[in-house]
Amino acid sequence: MTLRKPIIAANWKMNKGPAEASEFVAHFKLEAADLEKVEIVIAAPFIALSSITGKNFAVAAQNCSDKESGAYTGEISVSMLKEVGVEYVLTGHSERRSLYGETDLEVNAKNCQILDHGLKPIFCIGETLAEREAGNLKSVLKTQVTEGLKGICNEGVLNCVVAYEPVWAIGTGVTASPEQAQEAHAMVRGLIAELYTPEIADQIRIQYGGSMKPANADELLGLPDIDGGLVGGAALDPESFLSLVRSAVNSVS
Ligand code: PEP
Numbered sequence: 001m002t003l004r005k006p007i008i009a010a011n012w013k014m015n016k017g018p019a020e021a022s023e024f025v026a027h028f029k030l031e032a033a034d035l036e037k038v039e040i041v042i043a044a045p046f047i048a049l050s051s052i053t054g055k056n057f058a059v060a061a062q063n064c065s066d067k068e069s070g071a072y073t074g075e076i077s078v079s080m081l082k083e084v085g086v087e088y089v090l091t092g093h094s095e096r097r098s099l100y101g102e103t104d105l106e107v108n109a110k111n112c113q114i115l116d117h118g119l120k121p122i123f124c125i126g127e128t129l130a131e132r133e134a135g136n137l138k139s140v141l142k143t144q145v146t147e148g149l150k151g152i153c154n155e156g157v158l159n160c161v162v163a164y165e166p167v168w169a170i171g172t173g174v175t176a177s178p179e180q181a182q183e184a185h186a187m188v189r190g191l192i193a194e195l196y197t198p199e200i201a202d203q204i205r206i207q208y209g210g211s212m213k214p215a216n217a218d219e220l221l222g223l224p225d226i227d228g229g230l231v232g233g234a235a236l237d238p239e240s241f242l243s244l245v246r247s248a249v250n251s252v253s
Pocket of ligand 1: 165169171172209210211232233234
């Protein structure tokens with residue numbers, strides 16, 4: 001089995017402009033030895049991306065256009081993001097799917113655009129409570145994974161991080177139980193093995209997202225198929241985020 005480096009990503013959503021982003025970065029102190037064990041990512045609002053400086057963090061955008069350039073008022077292209085040092089881009093976040101109507105087709109176009117420019121998608125998937133209760137967990141995940149990764153080759157998929165985020169757990173304070181999280185993560189890994197190869201599935205990092213916080217991080221990050229977290233609320237405060245990073249370090253120590 002491959003030892004996958006945990007990846008902890010903060011999703012600040014529509015919080016923190018340049019001043020607050022700089023303050024957070026200045027306050028966040030980590031040992032060099034820890035940084036070797038865990039990858040830390042901050043997904044900031046577009047105008048705060050340039051404030052996420054320093055060697056501790058990889059910078060992520062929360063969205064991008066699926067087009068190269070041109071008459072798309074208000075959009076930001078992947079090459080513009082690359083120019084300001086962005087390495088990752090979130091795609092398929094449930095808030096973008098539910099509030100802005102993003103489809104699997106658009107998510108796929110964004111994933112392809114990001115990879116074409118040498119950046120890496122943090123590709124979010126996850127079921128609603130109604131879908132889970134109707135027994136549709138696997139079929140929902142299968143559709144999202146299959147459609148979202150359409151046309152992406154073996155080499156490309158190895159540059160993707162998948163974030164399993166049950167929609168009912170995002171921003172609600174409700175967390176998936178360790179059994180529910182592990183089951184879904186193993187399912188996603190299995191789907192990737194079917195679409196690609198078992199070796200590729202073994203290498204891909206799958207983050208958990210949905211009310212991860214210092215109180216539940218050790219347990220979630222200790223599960224065999226969970227390779228990090230995508231964190232909203234608990235990543236707004238540097239001390240709380242630092243505690244999550246430490247849990248990720250402990251999960252591989
Ligand atoms: C998210 O927005 O991706 C998320 C997981 O949020 P929260 O941690 O607040 O549930």
